[in-house]
Amino acid sequence: MLDVDAALALIHQGLHRGPTEALAPRAALGRVLAQAVYSGEDLPPFDNAAMDGFALPLGARTAQAGEEFAVQGEQAAGDAARSAQVACAIMTGARLPDGLDTVVPLEQVRVLAHDVQGGAQRIVLTVAVAPGQHCRRRGEDICRGEPALPAGCRIGPPQLALLAGIGCAKVSVVKAPRLTLFCTGRELVDDPARALGSGEIRNSNGPYLAAAAAAAGTELLREVTVADEPASLQHAIADAVADGARLILSTGAVSAGRYDFVPEVLGALRADIVFHKLRMRPGKPLLFARLPGGTLYFGLPGNPASCAVGFRFFVCAAVRALLGLAAERPWRLPLVQEASKKAGFALYQKASLTFDRDGRAGVRLLSGQESFKVHSLAHAQGWAMLPAAAEHLPAGTSVDFHGSAHWGLHLDTESAA
Structure with missing residues (x-):
């Protein structure tokens, strides 16, 4: 029997990142970047107000409490660029007019006069105002040409927000490794609405592994419960290889009992059984093989925790390698x-x-x-x-x-x- 580290090293031998494809960011949710993304735009794309208030022309000086400013016009979010020589009312996110460089919040001024439409015409500061305050500067978040996301980054909702913010229309991602799942055991019942017969049990490994495989970053081609017969599994494996499965998982039939026929089937298929049984618990009977053509085969034990350990620590190790990710660090x-x-x-x-x-x-x-x-x-x-x-x-x-x-x-x- 091998120890765990030796088994993981054998799994990694010869594994490289799989092929890539270009997708729109939303279609790439949950996928792994194959190439780094660099920002094509400044974010924010222009200087803008961080608060509702008034934009002032201060330059490098600090304005003192009691100082008065004439106000002309208003700048709302979405308004185009314009120039201003005196203060103007401004909304959060609105572009700063050229010539104005500081924002004072509404709560820190008193309006002295209004125009005929009710807008502020003259204000007085109630506190000192530092130059440049409450402004978001162009490129303050990220500048054009700067690295936005590295290769190997998994795309989730925060990454989608950044990609949208910098106007990224396509990303290069690693194709999800294709996986087929077989559950063996005549005692297994897949239909939750069907009453159990004598000696039967519910198939819990199938739903677990199907969900875990998708969550791990693979594409599940098929999930099938096969008969406890070597010929049935052999045909199912051949079909999975023909479908383009990069990984095949089976549960059960890998121990040392009369019906543990997986090694026999793999031998008939001329697979290279890399290891069978490890110095670990649960999951000691775990089997790993390479089929002719390179498809990876994992024979997982049938007990649920043994199956879960085999998937989490050995199948996922192979998936990470196929996604171009480094070995996991606990x-x-x-x-x-x-x-x-x-x-x-x-x-x-x-x-x-x-x-x-x-x-x-x-x-x-x-x-x-x-x-x-x-x-x-x-x-x-x-x-x-x-x-x-x-x-x-x-x-x-x-x-x-x-x-x-x-x-x-x-x-x-x-x-x-």
Whole structure:
């Protein structure tokens, strides 16, 4: 049996970032940038007011309380550029007229006179006003030509806001790796409305993996429950390869029982079984193979927690490589309770974050760690990894903590693309 690090190194061998495509930013939501984006515009595109008030011509001087200004006209958001020699009323976001350089808020003036339309005609300051205050300068957020987003950045709502703000119409993103999912087991029932027969169970791995695969950045081609027969799985794998799947996942049939036929099927397909069984719990029977042509095959154990660990730490490692992302970096956080384990196996434990009175983060191991239990998985915020060599870990021991998603708790912008 291999240890975890050796297995991950074998998965990464020969994997490179996949092909790219150009998409409109909204169509690229959730995708990973293949190339850095540089701003084609200044943001803001012009000097504008940060508050409702009056724009003043101060230059470099400070205006004192009691100073009076003549006011002429009004500048609203969306009004075109114009020049002004005296103060003017201005709204938040409105372009500063040429010749005016400072904004005083409405609350810091008193109107001395109004024009016939009711607009201010003369004002007096009630406080001292510093030059340049309450103005947003052209390019203050980002200037034309400056880097906006790096390669390897995942596009979410904040990134969409920036891309829209700088007028970016297209981005180059990595194509989502295509994935096919097979669940094996004659005991599995997919229809939640169907009553269970004797010896049957609900298929929880299928919905979990389908959702997790999409959240991880893949394109799910197919999700199929196949019969407990080698020929059925062999045909299903051949169809998945023909469909262009870059990754194939199966659940169950990878241990050492009579019906654990996945290694037999892969042998018939002349796949290279890179490893089978690791020094870890849960998920020890995990299998990884490369099919002729390069499709990656992960045989995940059937128990839900074992399946989840296999996907989160090994399938996601391959997905990150195909997206051009660097290897994941966990948080190092202290355990809030002591833990014990058998030496020789890395132990992945369902865990949640906790915070003490001073706001310091820690890791709490949840109850219900058995590999068949789903209830505790639904309440976990991530996984704590207890190292293989450890046996007793006192409270306060620092451990690796990984969030439930592979890009939730760290900066993917430091990735290698």
